Amino acid sequence: MASSTASEADALNPGAPLFIYALRQVTEAAALAACKWIGRGDKNRGDAAAVDAMRTALDRLPFSGTVVIGEGEKDEAPQLAKGLHVGGLSDGPQYDIAVDPVEGTTFLANGQTNAMAVLALAPRGAMFDPGPAFYMEKFAAPAAARGAIEPDWPTARKLRTLSDILGKPVGKLTVFVLEKPRHRRLVEEIHAAGARVALYPAGDVAGAIVAASPDPSIDALMGTGGTPEGIITACAIRALGGAFMGRLDPQLPSEQIAVRDAGLDTRTWLPLEQLVQSSDVLFCATGITTGLLFDGVEKTDNLSRTQTLMISGLTGERQLLTTTRPYAAEATEEAPHA
Template structure:
């Protein structure tokens, strides 16, 4: 019993520290909701998250960041945080604003996200920017071949979840590349929940039983895929991914790196440890939680925290005191 309590306490401390980073990013991005400038909003969140991660007492390196050191000044791939002498080393994945277009347009589902796992356990995507993904609830784990035709996936989902195909609701990003996928889902009789961005939210909803989303299908960003894998590895569920370049230059770079674009990676290959931590804070209200709300004296945030091998998730509401204005 004492070992369980010890693991629980350690996981809680790590996730509690990480949530400060996502909450800071969300609060900074709040100023840019609906202002039509996704880059300014993203940069505000990046700087706020960077400042909080610097305060964490960890030995961590960003493996899924905002780009190379030559491209960005903060949260770049390879950037280190904390004390190198600290024995526990971590991989860090960040997305200060998941859904920058949501933020700029004042739409739902924008969030700030961080994932963390022991050093060397997160999948290294190399030059890949996009991956095809499949996410579903724990009951689906190991029972569906992600390379199977869409219709076969729906048939198996229907059997496993014990609901007719006509009741299945599949989360898909609303992109031109998914036109055929959406048509096949509709022809098979399934419902489709289309969103212009936000596949982290979609993957998490798919992994949570009775959430209203039965699966996520389609191609999205690699960073969002690894962050989704962190969350689902921590709380339980099915998640698999395949590198799926969308441009000829990306495809050439992936081929030159010797990476197999036909291979589907299992969840345990994407994050090779159950000592994984995940935090996401709502910027705009969405499927998972409320967005930032501001009064004259406080800002309210909602943060989803998932930590460690206990597969627990918590939803934390925090009232942050605002600095007085002149």
């Protein structure tokens, strides 16, 4: 009995490889709470349901964490705001937490693909603090591209170099880009270079992870997206060993002023090792709607089914876990019309 208890304690230690199986309960709880709002046109209530579920699940885990990348001012979700302490312990080793209870809130509201609940965990002080910067320009690619592509190169040169690295003609490269007005020129440059573009309205966490993985469907990610998603992505790609870099790229005038007043550098590209200063990272994401990485939540009268991607920098393992559970266990959840 004593050995069993010790084994269970080890599994719930963030420094142990099995802790990721406890951590997945957090993203699965958020996904199950949010899925009731798929296609209902109310992204705020869907996000709020996921935030509440994620906060509750985090506080049940026996660890001590501080939210470094959270919801906060931009999302008006103080339950998971930056600086919040989470976890069931107040002492012991400290960890940074990056969370996005619903990555792709518009996808959720419109019933579209790639909505997910996601979080990452790293030793305290390891995650880059972007301050008031909401947006970041990003570049992601497979591991072979690490250190081989300069961020200030023209798009065509980046793609030619990536083509040489991957041994794949430029005409067969596919670049994930968010479908935003700010990316019109980027898309034109990619097409002019001869490569393909995969446009998605949101979901650049999924796009970057696929780009950094040995997956032939996406060869790179380029363009500007959310900074929180950028730090979370950096954690996942640090664990995967892929290529990633980012540059703070404020979009709104109020954000530009706040970033300037905070003394943050918007010209320099930050390498992966500066965005996440430890390889001892854990990443979990659970699909809410089906997308590039996994299936979304499926429910019947009696069962719910989730898929969760778990990546561990501790072991280098990447696992896709499908879980089926009795739906009766969720009977106390608030109905969408309540």
